[in-house]
Amino acid sequence: MPALSFVATANCVRYCGATPVFADVQADTCLVDPARIESLVTERTKAILPVDYAGQPVDLDIIRDIAQRHSLVVIEDAAHALGATYRNRRIGSHAAMTVFSTHPVKHIATGEGGVVTTDDDALATRLRAFRNHGIEVDARERERRGDWVYDMGELGYNYRMPDILCALGLSQLGKLDAWLERRRDIAMRYDAAFRDVPAVMPLTQLPDRESAWHLYVIRLNAEYLRADRRQVFQALRAEGIGVNVHYLPIYWHSYYRQMGYLKGLCPVAEAQYDRLITLPLWAGMTDADAGDVVQALRKVVAAYAA
Numbered sequence: 001m002p003a004l005s006f007v008a009t010a011n012c013v014r015y016c017g018a019t020p021v022f023a024d025v026q027a028d029t030c031l032v033d034p035a036r037i038e039s040l041v042t043e044r045t046k047a048i049l050p051v052d053y054a055g056q057p058v059d060l061d062i063i064r065d066i067a068q069r070h071s072l073v074v075i076e077d078a079a080h081a082l083g084a085t086y087r088n089r090r091i092g093s094h095a096a097m098t099v100f101s102t103h104p105v106k107h108i109a110t111g112e113g114g115v116v117t118t119d120d121d122a123l124a125t126r127l128r129a130f131r132n133h134g135i136e137v138d139a140r141e142r143e144r145r146g147d148w149v150y151d152m153g154e155l156g157y158n159y160r161m162p163d164i165l166c167a168l169g170l171s172q173l174g175k176l177d178a179w180l181e182r183r184r185d186i187a188m189r190y191d192a193a194f195r196d197v198p199a200v201m202p203l204t205q206l207p208d209r210e211s212a213w214h215l216y217v218i219r220l221n222a223e224y225l226r227a228d229r230r231q232v233f234q235a236l237r238a239e240g241i242g243v244n245v246h247y248l249p250i251y252w253h254s255y256y257r258q259m260g261y262l263k264g265l266c267p268v269a270e271a272q273y274d275r276l277i278t279l280p281l282w283a284g285m286t287d288a289d290a291g292d293v294v295q296a297l298r299k300v301v302a303a304y305a306a
């Protein structure tokens with residue numbers, strides 16, 4: 001898995017008692033570098049967990065090819081990428097399992113929760129059992145069969161999403177395309193506004209895929225600035241702009257440090273972390289909101305111009 005992601009990507013590996021192995025990212029996209037993945041595979045590797053960082057899909061064909069050659073499962077963390085496409089096909093249909101989040105900051109919200117997609121019937125059955133205490137035959141199926149018998153084959157959990165939240169999610173799904181379009185529109189405005197600002201480098205967007213624009217991430221170009229990321233961040237906050245940073249390399253968190261991961265493990269991710277800032281981006285923003293963000297960022301980088 002990439003070093004640059006939300007901690008959940010690694011935590012789910014720990015829940016299984018397995019050991020996360022962090023691969024470095026590509027500087028211009030912050031997506032995991034497939035060449036790095038290949039060099040880290042050993043006979044103990046079980047799965048590849050690529051992350052569609054900021055909403056832009058990873059190199060899924062290359063990653064699937066690596067997985068096939070080494071008999072690994074690809075579990076795509078598409079928490080940022082609902083509605084994104086890779087080679088003209090929507091995310092959710094490329095990996096053995098694709099995992100989405102419906103946390104309130106994501107494209108559609110159910111309060112909390114998420115979705116897994118797979119086209120593998122055996123995996124679907126196991127996933128359904130996993131969320132239902134490990135029981136394969138749920139109450140509806142038992143009713144259909146006119147039988148009370150069920151077996152618990154493996155240890156599962158109560159990860160069922162409540163029906164009320166599912167209803168909310170389904171109604172939100174109907175709005176997804178319009179919201180994606182609005183996110184894209186704002187991202188294009190930012191791109192155009194920063195084209196002549198060398199201190200601000202948006203993430204590179206690759207031509208064979210379309211981001212779902214969960215995050216609009218810029219990389220600061222230190223050559224053109226007298227200030228570091230913290231100063232620029234704080235100046236933007238002082239301008240009333242709700243900037244954020246995604247993410248600290250996962251293994252810098254104390255839990256992972258205590259496991260023995262050392263600084264320097266993924267130098268590209270670490271160097272990128274130092275220059276990343278996430279600008280506000282959501283479908284409810286007005287053109288004027290986006291204009292405020294642009295104006296504030298231009299003002300701050302001009303004030304700190306080297």
Ligand SMILES: Cc1ncc(COP(=O)(O)O)c(C=O)c1O
Nearest residue numbers: 006008009077079101102103113
């Ligand atoms: C990349 C990534 N993976 C996983 C998650 C976890 O999603 P959830 O909080 O819905 O479990 C998030 C949530 O923010 C995320 O950004």
